[in-house]
Amino acid sequence: MKQSHQINQKAYKPAGGFIGHYQRLIKDVVIPYQYTVLCDEAEDTEKSHVIQNFINAGHALRGEDTGDGFYGWVFQDSDAAKWIEAAGYSLSIFPDKELEATVDAVIDLIAEAQDEDGYLDTYFTIKEREHRWQDLHEAHELYCAGHMMEAACAYYESTGKDKLLKVMQKNVAHIYHVFIEEGNAGYPGHPEVELALMKMYRLTKDPKCLELAKHFVDVRGVDADFYEKEAKRRDWTIWGNHFEDKEYGQFYAPVRKQKDAVGHAVRAVYLYTGMADVATETDDEALFEACRTLWNSITKKRMYVTGGIGSTVQGEAFTKDYDLPGDTAYAETCASIGLMFFASRMLEKETDRRYSDVMERALYNTVLAGMQLDGKRFFYVNPLEIVPGISGEAVTHKHDLTQRPKWYSCACCPPNVARTLSSIGKYAYGENEGTAFCHLFIDGEVSFENGLHIACETGYPYEFEISYRVLAGGKTLALRIPGWSRKNSLLLNGKSVSIPDGDGSWKADGRTLTLQKGYLYVPVQTGDALSLMLYDAPYYVYPNTKVPRLSGCVTVMRGPLVYCFEGKDNENDVLSLSLVEDGKITVRPYDKTLLGGTVVLEAEAVRTVTGNELYSMEQPKHLPCTAVAVPYYTWGNRGENQMRVWMPARGE
């Protein structure tokens, strides 16, 4: 049984707080810049050609000269899709006639690039129409289709315009024909279409969407040799990828039998998201249990404290349990975004803060760290330690850059950040007939379909009072009490209500409050004012001793924010600092001039002083000092310097 669903994009109106600042940057900086990239008008960036690809595909379909043909990655189409999705979501927050007209024009080109049977993929339409659907392993046709379906849903939700949605409905019918009616075997090399089909299903109620999504989930890995057989039927290839690596693409076993999160991390969480969607809509408990197992594999054994996933650059992949190196981490921004997707879908079936806690961890740390504070540069890779001279330079650390680079030719992360933050309401708020869920603390107004209309005000994640006013309606408000929040209370119409540690129900202010799986359920009615007071003190975090790379280490958090130590604040030498275990942490006042506005922490520490020898018999001096920490999401915004999340702990 579905317990809730994400709100509609238009149900949420941001108030311009912490996340609102990012949404504004995306509208003002990211979306316009990306459009110049798509049109090959951006300077100092490899050409994208993606708009031209759609134009050229239209030419090809009309039997005209395609001019300069196809250019770019085989999945180039998805860049346009992600841009439309981000722009669509953004339009619902910041109406903009000019941008909307631009998107409409792009959609017109896309519609003209669709084959009469519904097929839509510029690579094959321009280059080799006869090779359609012959290389599911590498060719990304279903991946690109999936992203365009997501774009269609987003644009329809935000603007009510259905041209792209109709294009993609026709495309779904085509895919349905190929894989269901004609019965062609196979499953997508890069999962994505599953979750996209489920978005289409939820929007259009077309049962073909559900059937197709379920089909791709069900057949994945059942014939683990499918790609090998497929390759043998072809005399061409895209890259010549190894079909032997069955973990890379999560097809080593049927999905219901997969126990460990393995392979390419983005593919993994996109797949699991689609699996959760299908499990929820079809009440498939066995499939949902597989999702829980994979969720646990990630979050209990294979996730960085920042919500980063994928420990290695080799295959951008998960490795083994407890293998979480900070300095060589891959921890792709897109993978943490995918983890938010997965968390949000698990929440729909099972209201439990273990999902929303992780969603919040990924959002406020890795996802936000992915974007420079000015919105102009992006990290694809999110290490937990930077040492200039080694990071970005040693052959094992080439991918761990000390500074955010400009747009890549493989432009996955920036538009992914853009579409996620522009639709943050969907992750923050859920609902069912009787209840409105507040999973994340994002200020703004929400008009739930169930009739409840609330306003949320908060300075979160730097302030820990979250105030809700009920503007209209009478339903239950379900507020997440984060796992990290040790002491919690509620001010209900001015009366203080303490919140117990364990699950249970009690009476307060003439109503019955319930705490269950980290959610506080409060019946509310028009005019009610609620303030949730969460734990505002910084706290140490201790790793499980099974993580070899974190032996003897601690880090510091406050609220959902992981902190880190940069050279800039610590005499350009973070490596010789240790934190005093459970020592005093001082919270500096909010500084609006620093790093876009932030709170600095000062932790009791020692600085170890050794001589020049590489190894010495002399016991070093340990000088008491203060270590200065800033939120991880702000790192790398003040020039190249050392950075470290985990610090050695000194016993007292």
Place this chain on the structure above:
Amino acid sequence: MKQSHQINQKAYKPAGGFIGHYQRLIKDVVIPYQYTVLCDEAEDTEKSHVIQNFINAGHALRGEDTGDGFYGWVFQDSDAAKWIEAAGYSLSIFPDKELEATVDAVIDLIAEAQDEDGYLDTYFTIKEREHRWQDLHEAHELYCAGHMMEAACAYYESTGKDKLLKVMQKNVAHIYHVFIEEGNAGYPGHPEVELALMKMYRLTKDPKCLELAKHFVDVRGVDADFYEKEAKRRDWTIWGNHFEDKEYGQFYAPVRKQKDAVGHAVRAVYLYTGMADVATETDDEALFEACRTLWNSITKKRMYVTGGIGSTVQGEAFTKDYDLPGDTAYAETCASIGLMFFASRMLEKETDRRYSDVMERALYNTVLAGMQLDGKRFFYVNPLEIVPGISGEAVTHKHDLTQRPKWYSCACCPPNVARTLSSIGKYAYGENEGTAFCHLFIDGEVSFENGLHIACETGYPYEFEISYRVLAGGKTLALRIPGWSRKNSLLLNGKSVSIPDGDGSWKADGRTLTLQKGYLYVPVQTGDALSLMLYDAPYYVYPNTKVPRLSGCVTVMRGPLVYCFEGKDNENDVLSLSLVEDGKITVRPYDKTLLGGTVVLEAEAVRTVTGNELYSMEQPKHLPCTAVAVPYYTWGNRGENQMRVWMPARGE
């Protein structure tokens, strides 16, 4: 000016102590087993074909059918060379008519495989004679020639037989003709021939050997694009290696301008060894200064505490300063052997314990760890941390095996260990006209060319009294006082003489003793008895804070032995242990039944107990306990388990 030179192989007779045990294993196990490999008679091992290659090359030269042609790596010949070298050295310690006859027969085959112009390389002789000397980058012709020269010198020194030496003298004349007389450009892709030519020069005094060695050193990297030009002149290749990676093969700059130890670690130290040889023999101070710079680069910034070098499997190479990961270390056994070569050659020019201390560190830790205690299996890669489940399994840790594997098809390390330990006298003892040098504490008798004849007795590295008796002669005995030895004294004919910390001279027992650069110079005469008493207590070692991976860590040593902590001795969980910084270390009595005879250390420690969560806000418990350590060279001899050299330190 040369200050000393290695002793002749026959000058040293081992007494069968600690290293003697290994020499016996090499004679009894390694040399016979390797011979079965060379002859393709070993079970469960990929065929070598190396003997057959020489036979087939002989056929080719006589215009006969080569049968099954060439098989193996392009450098396959060197396996035979290293085996002959090891067997030759071993024969001087353990005379064995049967083995000697076997070697003679192999040498006969090699002689028959030599072309009439002196060329010797079965790959090209069998496969493509017309391609000789066209691919210095990859083809290893000079590398194979170098190893065969070393074999020739060793076999001549040990047995007085000169057949192979003559073959290689003819080969030198051929190489001289090609590169000097004909003036062909280029330098060896894998350095080795330089040091080998210097061995030939020191043995035969043939000035062509010196000139050739100096030539290859001098031209290296002067034309850094040589390999690219060379490749463009060919229409064939061995592997298609990238000539763009100029650091990999140390040709990015003329050797005198190279500042950092870079690239493939074995190539690097083989090159530096040849450079030191040439510098010493030609009194080339600028070249020697380059050697000092590279020595410092390695030993002050790029060397593991075990004497391992080469931080990454990617190119088996050095990376960047202070990048010394223990769990993903490459630290090839051969590279530490090469570091011993380099140290020994630096010592010849400059008597300074900074060279011999490192030589000892490499020998007693990485080199000995390379061989299983029973002599049957070998580590090529020597990590400083093993965690089953990650080590050998995660894609980034595939090379870091938890157990020593059997013989590899690329059989570099086992014969390299064999030849080095069988000629240990050369590394332990040096001499000049007036002085006999004791660089390492290896028991046995030594008859120096300068007339001094001594006997050394010691239970080192487990006992720290080293006794010398002067059996004949009157010269100066120079005893190394290791840098790790904090308190030292000498018993000189029964009288205790304390040894000061700093350099200087003083009178004792009617003679003038001098301490200089870590060497104690004692004039001795027949009948003198000296006992050197070194520091016998275990000690903590603290890493420089610039090493990111060792922040907050310590390890424990005793004498030259680095210790490690294995799961076997520590409740199968090393990862939750921390050592109490500067806490008490207890020395257990020598246990002859454990790990071939060893001394176990017990260090004051705490065991950290965390819950099941990956990250927790709960401060963990730290329970006082004892951590049990065994010498690093003994690790991995009791089945798969955790192992860690560096441990987090707890402040007191």
